[in-house]
Amino acid sequence: MKLKLLSALFIAASLAACDPAPTPSEMGLVISDARIQAPLLGKSITSGYFDITNHSNVDDAIIGIESPIAERVEMHLSEDVNGIMKMRRQVAIDLKAGETITFKPGGYHLMLFGVGLDKDQNDAAVTFKFKHAPDVTIIAEIAESALHTGHH
Numbered sequence: 001m002k003l004k005l006l007s008a009l010f011i012a013a014s015l016a017a018c019d020p021a022p023t024p025s026e027m028g029l030v031i032s033d034a035r036i037q038a039p040l041l042g043k044s045i046t047s048g049y050f051d052i053t054n055h056s057n058v059d060d061a062i063i064g065i066e067s068p069i070a071e072r073v074e075m076h077l078s079e080d081v082n083g084i085m086k087m088r089r090q091v092a093i094d095l096k097a098g099e100t101i102t103f104k105p106g107g108y109h110l111m112l113f114g115v116g117l118d119k120d121q122n123d124a125a126v127t128f129k130f131k132h133a134p135d136v137t138i139i140a141e142i143a144e145s146a147l148h149t150g151h152h
Ligand SMILES: [Cu+2]
Pocket: 076, 077, 087, 109, 110, 111
């Protein structure tokens, strides 16, 4: 019964929209455990990590990330190329329906450039842009740079 109602609503929403793009559910894209390393003293570049799950039934992709604390945020993938860790910028990262991707040291991660934090600032907004789903803004914790991975 509930499922029928949901699909009826989904069809109604699809018909109402002129855009033929799929309409992910409100729960669609969920980001958790987001944290940004505090830049090392005198540095303005740092990295960020989080988990993201696509709870919708639509294959989607992360196509951009922004934060008011950074001039620019890029998505990178660290890869072991013949024993040497290399990072490659990712313009978009596919996130299939039901899939979870963990951004972590040594794998996918965020690189933030031109970072400016207020003194004692311990969190920051981060906005995720998707191919289909509407933007999602979350609050990321600023983690102590003592835990810095030596990434840069
Ligand atoms: Cu990187």
